[in-house]
Amino acid sequence: MVNATHEAGNGPLPRQIPYIIANEGAERFSFYGMRNILTPFLISTLLLFVPLEDRAGEAKHVFHTFVIGAYFTPLLGGWLADRFFGKYKTIFWLSLFYVGGHACLAVFEDNLHGFYFGLFLIALGAGGIKPLVSAFVGDQFDQTNKNRAKLVYDAFYWSINFGSFFASLLMPLLLKNYGPSVAFGVPGILMAFAVLIFWLGKRKYVHVPVAPPNPDSLTRVARTALLAQQPGEGRPGLAVAVIGAVGAVMSLAMSFSCGFVIAACTALVLLLAFGGIGTAMQLERARGHHPDEAVDGVRAVLRLLVVFALVTPFWSLFDQKASTWIVQANAMTSPVLNLFGWEFQVLPAQMQAVNPALVMLLIPFNNFAIFPLLRALGIEPTALRRMTAGIAFSAAAWLVIGWIQVSMDGGTPMSILWQLLPYILLTMGEVLVSATGLEFAYSQAPRSMKGAIMSFWTLAVTVGNLWVLIVNSSVKNEAVLGHIDGTGLSVIAFQMFFFAGFALLTAVAFGLYALRYKMVDNYRSDPEPGCHGTIPRKA
Template sequence: MKSKHPKGLPYLFFTEMWERFGYYLILGIFVLYLIEPQGIGGGLGFPDKDADDIFGTFIALTYLTPFIGGFLADRVLGYIKSIYLGGILMAAGYIGLGVFTDKPFFYTSLALIVIGNGFFKPTISTLLGNLYSEEPYKANKDSGYNIFYMGINIGAFICNIIAAFMRNKFGWGEAFITAGVGMLLGLVIFTIGRKHYIHAAQMKPVQEGDTKLSEILLKVFGPAIIAGVVGWFVPTMIFGSNIFGSTNTDAFIFACIPVIYFYVSLYLKANPLEKPSIGALLSIFLVSMFFWAVFKQNGTALTRWANYYTDRSVSESVEKPLAALFLVEEKSYETKDVNVYDDQFRSQKAEDGSALKEQGKDIYFRNISNEEKTKLESKNDNNVFLYNTELFQSINPFWVIVLTPVVVGFWALLRRKGKEPLTPSKIVLGLFISALSCLVMVGAVYAGQNGLVKVSALWLFASYGVITVGELCLSPMGLSFVSKLSPARLTALMMGGFFLANSVGNKLSGILASTWYNYENKANYFLVNFALLIFATLLGLSMLKRLNKIMKEKGH
């Protein structure tokens, strides 16, 4: 009996797993590294708001470059070369973050990662879709993408454990270098399995009406760069301040305008056969943007919640073995020179990024419960062990690994009964479920009396669990949707469009996170996120009938 999945799937699975291992490793410690004071802390000493802005811009750009990368893979480089080029550039960027501490080199390393991801990310997803383009695999494309997505999250799960170990035992730099080693290992696996997907890596033949590379460079890429430069300088020159809150944000939004215009023009200029498909894809791009705006706050707002508002104490039963494995931070519960923090847990720094000091206890102990204080004061040993903050970044991928078989099995059960919803319906359902995760965090705020005392880590586990169900309905389904509906000559380009929606959403996540300190009552912050996802759900529902009709007309 022939397998339901192509032989190339396991190799692409592990290639993507190790690539995501590196990417999510640096995301897990990115903001923590940026806000850590210079000197003894070893960080870069950025203000918290600036760290959120840089984080949002970085993850936005990593999903913006697939636009041009996917196009070059389709028309110039081919899929195999694009994956190698992207992987090598990302590995160099990860290692650069670990080796160089000067800010110019820091930004250069980020640029390498951004460019490398542009070549790698849309290409490997398109290559997987190509493997499922023929029988008997075609009917299992959704399942294939779900399995592939689980590989992403295995990498995202283990990376934070390794990051905690490397950071505690060696330092920030060694943790970043580990990410580069993971990426190189992924390329080795990709090379081993090459024979199983080389047949699916052929570039599409040129067709009449195809967009030319020169047109992309002159009408999109060039204007995007010019618009970005305009956004960087002009608003402050004319208005004396930024339009969207920061120079980075102004530049990014301005740069997106030519790219968004290009995708709209694809729809306007499409022939009657392709127009419905492209229109449906653009609709899904729009609503998914709101999901990423909330979901990607795991590296900013939710990391901040884990760091300052969550009980990270390690139980005595596992304290010693975890400490021996260097998976926990060691702090001292005693009076000493510590960093100064304001009432919203922002580290106060001098102009050079170094920490301001005061006599007192570590910031972690500011809002512990009276019961915990009594317990610590009665200890003979002042050493206290806490779970590393980045370990909480593994909760979401943990849920993905656990829930993927459940969700895939659920869809399979409905499929056998002839009741499986079409892909657009799954995506809209995912938006609504994701909105509910914000309400869980509202409950966490009230449970902790708005930060007066720390809350159980179970609140984060619950919130991540809910949004993961939504994620599994939306993200892998989005990849599958693009692969199903894209005209053959535009597949990688439209995959780049899906990642463009991710990009804009990622940038919005940074903008939203930077408003964290504007809300005295943190429940209101999470209610704003809830409202955004409910709006996206209603928008998706308004288009659902048309989207499902197009899916049926295209034979899906």
């Protein structure tokens, strides 16, 4: 019976998982605790030197630039872990930078450069460890218990939102009543606690060794494919890759006009997009120079990158709940609520607590009610189907938030509680896209690129926030403003409907691509040569 359970992939949960989940809950409290008060703090305190009419826009720019940094540095973390230090050491040491960043925010509350340096350290630490922790969870599983991984990834995501929920409730109150030093200091204490919890589990983890230099790595296979010549044929793939490289250089050269962050991220997108397309066009030329397994692995990665690219519009919508939605909430009425005799008034930033609270409810609701019902109806809720639906839900949320804005622009007072409906829709989208994507990315990634692939998954968040910066910059153009005026909508309402349409079109494209995607199984074998640590077994 035990062997049959193991062979079916339903073996026992690894005993070391609670250390990682507890670490994640505390770390997410620290991250969302500071992130969720960042926009209101910038508007009310740090950016007072900016003219009032431009302050909200500048705060949104700073916020999304920070988010871009936090989701761009995973590339660095994945590279360091995969090639030099392994996941555990990289997570531990980058976490110490993370703690230092929180300390800077608490100390330099009235110093622009010191505060921004703290944001840089947090972006480096939080971004660097982000893909590694989720990949580290996957490393604790093998073929004997791989089916338990989905439950653990859901628990992992639940712990993220458990920390985010209390951070979203408490940090705005601390900021209002005790000031920024305390409000930014408490998340720093929680991050230090997270590092301690992670360290305590050191001897219990499975530590997958660093992969040795690989002559058949993705970059080497891609280079071979792009440079290889066939008799009587040109190299169209190389031409496409060169176009991307030229476009990247041009983007960097324009950094003086559009800003370095937009220019650098656009350059990276061009390199990845055109380089990937070019490699795919000539990939078969790498066969014979590299093993078939390596060539097929690169093809799997390229297919994954298409999925990740199609997810980026979702992140454009999701991350604006901490910027655009707060700006909208600032202009809404906030009724006094009575809860068990305790009267309180909801602060705009506290509305974000609705999101993690709903996540903690929707994950078990989907697993125990919605998904079994769909299976009973003959519809299997596969990862890609769930993600398609999630993008569509996010679009619906922005249609509602846009309607709220139009009503406000028309002079109708709107209660902050009207934001509950779009929060419900957006959170359902998050559960279906983000929680699913963590497991999907790990399961589809070739063994030697687990950390790097998880980095590309988080890079999708960077690109999503890049779209926000580009759209926000475009509305400063007179021609664009003239077009918006012709619609009869305010700028912010127009942007809301634009993002809703962006996500709806992407949902259609994602669903069509999902029909052609072939799933693979890249969980490690049991036993895994060279691994050390504890994998619990029943007697």
